[in-house]
Amino acid sequence: MKSLEHYTPIGLEPDAEAIRRQFAAASGWENQYRLIIQLGKLLPALPAERQTEENRLKGCESQAWLRGEKSEDGCWHFACDSDARIVRGLIVIVLAALNHQTAGAIQAFDMDGYFAELGLEKHLSPSRGNGLRAIVLAMRAQASA
Numbered sequence: 001m002k003s004l005e006h007y008t009p010i011g012l013e014p015d016a017e018a019i020r021r022q023f024a025a026a027s028g029w030e031n032q033y034r035l036i037i038q039l040g041k042l043l044p045a046l047p048a049e050r051q052t053e054e055n056r057l058k059g060c061e062s063q064a065w066l067r068g069e070k071s072e073d074g075c076w077h078f079a080c081d082s083d084a085r086i087v088r089g090l091i092v093i094v095l096a097a098l099n100h101q102t103a104g105a106i107q108a109f110d111m112d113g114y115f116a117e118l119g120l121e122k123h124l125s126p127s128r129g130n131g132l133r134a135i136v137l138a139m140r141a142q143a144s145a
Contacts (some may be wrong), residue, residue: 016097016114023118032119033086040088043095046081059134061127062087066135068142074102076143080135090132093118094139103143111136 019039026035046055050067057064062084069077078099080091097114098106115121121129 019093019096020117029119029123033123036089036093037085038089039092040085043081043088043092046079050079051081057134057138060087060131062131064091064131064135066138066142068139075100076103076106078139086128087131090120090128091135093120094132094135098136098139106140106143
């Protein structure tokens with residue numbers, strides 16, 4: 001199977017700053033919601049052979065899968081996918097912050113602050129918020145293993 005080292009949403013700089021800029025430019029929650037959907041369209045599909053029960057994320061209402069690999073340079077590379085459009089966009093937001101980072105950087109990143117800055121927590125339903133946290137927790141758990 002192909003390495004996850006180059007798994008980055010198409011057309012997106014692989015960092016949280018790019019997401020912050022895009023959210024700042026999309027004024028108002030309606031535009032930001034559209035942005036989340038658009039970001040989800042950039043997410044490469046997770047190959048069917050990686051959509052296994054072992055890679056299935058618990059805590060998400062929709063189907064979602066996560067696979068992480070640590071490269072020789074100590075960075076973690078994640079591939080994640082979902083069957084829900086909004087969740088795919090939220091995955092891109094999380095990947096922008098945590099993908100291609102060391103375990104220390106993944107653990108240290110202020111995800112609550114990042115989500116608050118983007119306004120996600122106040123606009124997402126409780127179940128989507130729980131799913132978002134489940135993705136982050138799963139990435140952090142893999143990186144700490």
